[in-house]
Each structure stands twice: as C-alpha cells, then as structure tokens.
Amino acid sequence: MSASSPERLAPDNAGGLMWEPAAESLPTHQLGELQIQRLRTMLENAYANVPFYRKKLDAAGVKPGDVSCHGDLADLPFTTKIDLRDHYPFGMFARPRDQIVRVHASSGTTGNPTTVGYTRADIDTWGDLIARTLAAGGVKPGDLLQNAYGYGLFTGGLGLHFGAERLGCTVVPISGGNTERQLKIMRDFGATALSCTPSYAMYLGDAARDRGLRPEDLPIRVGFHGAEPWTNELRLQIEAGLGIDALDIYGLSEMGGPGVAFECLCKAGMHINEDHYIAEIIDPETLRPLPEGEVGELVFTTLSREAQPLIRYRTRDLCSIISAPCACGRTSVRMSKPIGRSDDMLIIRGVNVFPSQIEEVLMSIPEIEPHYQIVVDRKGYLDVIEVWVEVGEDLFAETMGDLERFQRRVQAQIYNVLNIQAAVKLKEPKTIQRSEGKAVRVVDRRKGL
Amino acid sequence: MKVTQLTVFLENRSGRLAEVADLLGNAGINIRGFSTTEAAEYGIVRLIVTDPEKGRALLHNAGFTTHFSQVICVRVPDEPGGLARVLDQVADAGSSIDYMYSISFQNICFAVRDIDRAIELLADKVTLLTDEEVRAL
Numbered sequence: 001m002s003a004s005s006p007e008r009l010a011p012d013n014a015g016g017l018m019w020e021p022a023a024e025s026l027p028t029h030q031l032g033e034l035q036i037q038r039l040r041t042m043l044e045n046a047y048a049n050v051p052f053y054r055k056k057l058d059a060a061g062v063k064p065g066d067v068s069c070h071g072d073l074a075d076l077p078f079t080t081k082i083d084l085r086d087h088y089p090f091g092m093f094a095r096p097r098d099q100i101v102r103v104h105a106s107s108g109t110t111g112n113p114t115t116v117g118y119t120r121a122d123i124d125t126w127g128d129l130i131a132r133t134l135a136a137g138g139v140k141p142g143d144l145l146q147n148a149y150g151y152g153l154f155t156g157g158l159g160l161h162f163g164a165e166r167l168g169c170t171v172v173p174i175s176g177g178n179t180e181r182q183l184k185i186m187r188d189f190g191a192t193a194l195s196c197t198p199s200y201a202m203y204l205g206d207a208a209r210d211r212g213l214r215p216e217d218l219p220i221r222v223g224f225h226g227a228e229p230w231t232n233e234l235r236l237q238i239e240a241g242l243g244i245d246a247l248d249i250y251g252l253s254e255m256g257g258p259g260v261a262f263e264c265l266c267k268a269g270m271h272i273n274e275d276h277y278i279a280e281i282i283d284p285e286t287l288r289p290l291p292e293g294e295v296g297e298l299v300f301t302t303l304s305r306e307a308q309p310l311i312r313y314r315t316r317d318l319c320s321i322i323s324a325p326c327a328c329g330r331t332s333v334r335m336s337k338p339i340g341r342s343d344d345m346l347i348i349r350g351v352n353v354f355p356s357q358i359e360e361v362l363m364s365i366p367e368i369e370p371h372y373q374i375v376v377d378r379k380g381y382l383d384v385i386e387v388w389v390e391v392g393e394d395l396f397a398e399t400m401g402d403l404e405r406f407q408r409r410v411q412a413q414i415y416n417v418l419n420i421q422a423a424v425k426l427k428e429p430k431t432i433q434r435s436e437g438k439a440v441r442v443v444d445r446r447k448g449l
Numbered sequence: 450m451k452v453t454q455l456t457v458f459l460e461n462r463s464g465r466l467a468e469v470a471d472l473l474g475n476a477g478i479n480i481r482g483f484s485t486t487e488a489a490e491y492g493i494v495r496l497i498v499t500d501p502e503k504g505r506a507l508l509h510n511a512g513f514t515t516h517f518s519q520v521i522c523v524r525v526p527d528e529p530g531g532l533a534r535v536l537d538q539v540a541d542a543g544s545s546i547d548y549m550y551s552i553s554f555q556n557i558c559f560a561v562r563d564i565d566r567a568i569e570l571l572a573d574k575v576t577l578l579t580d581e582e583v584r585a586l
Binding site for chain 1: 493548
C-alpha cells in the first residue's frame, strides 16, 4: 500500500478524517497493552544505547523488563532540558551517527541549543503523525497546504512539510514572513490549508483586511497553528479573519516536533498520539502524578522513537488531560490548551499570573486590537505590570475622558480576574512588535535585578 | 453650519506631531486651526484642515488612528470683550463647552521643558515673537 493511498483514510465523526483509523480508534485496553509493550522496548533501547539512561535507571533500581503496568512509570527517572543541554550535541542519541538521517535543534536563547535526531523510521513515523493531524482537519490528498512555518533547524517547517507530502497534499514551502507574497500565493495557487503560528495567522488576517480582501476571497478552509500558546478567543478572531477552522497542534522539538497532539474539528482539546507518547500530569513542585483532570506539568515518554528515546521528559507546559471519549471517535486522551509554562508563570507581588489569563481578558473586550504586550518591571521593591494595547479606530473617540475611562475599564477587568493592579498603556496602531515567528508577549525587565 | 474636525491619537513621542503636519503639508492640505491636549503618555490632536476626507485617508494609511467629529466655528470680533460676548451667547443658549480652541492662526504658542535652550536652537530657524510683539498683534 502506498503511503498516500486514499483507502487508508476513513471519515471521523466530526467532519474530519482519520489517517490511520485502526490506530486512532484502537480500544482503550488494547492501546494500554500496546503502550506497555512499546515502553519496554523503548527502555531496552535507552538502557542499552544511552549511557545517561543506563546510569539513571541503575540508580533508580529499574530494569527495563520490570515495567509491566502504567503505575510503574512513577518509578522511572525524569529527563529535563538541562539533561539534553549537558549531552549536546549527540550524547542522548541511541543510534550511531551514521544511522541518523536528520538533526533538528531548538532555538537555544541561552547556552547550547537542544538537538533532536531521527532515524529513517523516525522520519516515517513523524510523517504519519502529521498526516493524522492534517487529516483530522479534513485535509486529504489533493489539498494544497501553504506551509508558513519557518524552515530550518526549527521542527515546524519540515515537520509539516513531510507530513503533508505523506498525506498526498501539494505542499508550498513558503516558510514564514513576506506577507504580501503569502497573500498572493494563497490566492494564485488556491491554497486550501495553512500552517503557521497562531500569531502569524492573526497577522495574515489583519494584512488581508488592510488590503481590502474579505475572508471569502481567500481559498483556505483550515489552519493548523501551534508552537506558541493561544486562547479560544484568539481562535475565533483567526477564524473570522481568514474564514477558516483554526486548529491547535502541539509538539516540542524534544519529542520530535509537531505531531505529538492535535485537535479534531470538535475543537475540544488536543488528541495525544498515545500509541507513540505516554502523557502524565505532575505537580511541578512535588513531582508527584496528579489526579485526572487537574492542571499540572505535562510529562511525556516516547514510545516509538529509535534515535532519541526520552523517559518522562518535563515539558514545563501546564495543562490538564481529558480522558472522556471524544465525539470524533478517536480513543486517545486529549490535553487542554496549555495555560502557561511552569517556568514562565509571572509572580507579580506574590500573585501567580499567566500571560494567557491577561490575553483572555483583553480578547473579551471587542474594541481591543489583538496585539498586546505585557511589561513587568520593579520600581523600588514593588513589581509593576503594564499591559500595552493599541488604540484602533473602534476604540478611539473624541475626548481624553473617553480614553481614560477605557483604560480604567480594562484595568478593572484585569483586577477582577487576576486580582492585580495593571497599568494599561495606550499605544498607536502597529507600534507593538509584530512577530512573524513566535510572538513576544511578555517582557520581564526584573530579570537580572 | 457644522464643521468637520479631524482628530488624531498620538503617543507622546518627539516628532509625532511634526509627522502629522508634514503628511498634510506635503499633500497640499492646509491646517486652518489645531489644538493639542496633554497627558503623560498620549494626547489628542484636533485639526481643522482644508480637505478633511483626504487628510483622514492620508493619516489612516500612514498608521494613525483618526476620528471625525462635528464642531461649531464662530467669528470673534478682534477687540476687548469680543470673546466674552460670544461666550455669553453660548451660555444663554444653555450649551456647555467640552473644549475650545482658536483657528485661522498665523501665530502659535507652546510650552516646552527647557525654554531657554529651545529659544536658542530655534532663533535662526523660525520667526520668534517677543513679549511686546505678541501684545501688539
């Protein structure tokens, strides 16, 4: 059977398609058995081929063959980004370099980047996982995907690219940026699907509107947006701006990139590809597993990756897991949108604040433009937080009194939700930094104090 | 008798007002009168211009947030008690004034932080008026 043969596709119950129907709707008990069997193979691989893991597992007193149920996961050691940095560049690989067909790397803003290696089989699996992702949005062979994720060391560009080709799409590897060309090619080529960060999707919608294009002038019908956290309110704005279904996708380079979890058209959480990853939610302080449904740090264990098996990798993303069955018919559990990261939670005068909470407040106020920035600083011994918003023509009225009343209204709403006093700063349109990659939503000037 | 006024939102950044005046001037639009309101971080500029529609489109395309509103313009006799008579009539009509400024200007006055330095730098670039010259206008 060829990779893109359409008989592989089956409709789901939400208007999308399943790329691997048997695996995606595997009965839960069978899925559990498959996970344990793959977990043992994975641990054998890690133990035999990665000295770091051999040491860790020996210290924990665990032999790969001992693992017989999900409860045994809690005995396994964690892996962190620091471990990956310490073994830069290839120290975490479980295969000799001549079997590694590709290496990606994360954007290391400080110190060494973290690297991720793939065998031929890893690349194939990754393609299937992205094909599942795209198919869930109704994309099928013959669709044209405009892939506006950055190409390069970042996993987004090539990840989506190979997956779309595997599904049988026509891929336009336009990469990020050059908005004028994006809009031209989208219309000239008749792109039916778009992949890019959510902030860039928002930006494209704005740019289309500025050029007098209506959503119905754009042929795309579905978008796949990940690599940065975003809210449901932003989803509605992207969908209105481009006239599409905007779906969230989740991945991280350490897990091989996008394709770890994806939304179906129910848009009610992201289906975790549980036949390839085991997810856990832990308390980031005590490191103990949390009861189902609670928000905590997401931890992943790879099940099928040959080149770079990772055991209980701490993602730092905070979310919850939903195990109730989804209407689409997939049997996998779903993860909620991450509400923040355990390491980017802001503590403002002792109050825990996630930037996503501020975004939700802002997006609930219709006059506010979707671009904002949160600036945290320290004046004397006090933390101060500013929220910068742009004054568009929907908001701008005649008098200073109107603007001041608006500032007070936003401040009051932020206070109601977060219990912090934020100063709302009004800025001219298009002066808050736009991103063509990951949006910079938070500037913390307290760092280094 | 309503007159269209063009209002612009500006952040307090050096040179922003000059940009507005440049854009209008380069397009041949004359400013017949204007006022600014002050706040710590942003302000509103109100303008009466010869072509408000074109002026607004120009500023909008340059990324400024703009607004149209309707105002009343009145001729004021240039003599002692001239303004008082007009304001008395407005008060008698029961209208309260939200804001007011003078138009058809040839001279402007403004305040800056360091007045001595500003005068020194401007002296040979614009026509500055002395206290006596202003009284004698």
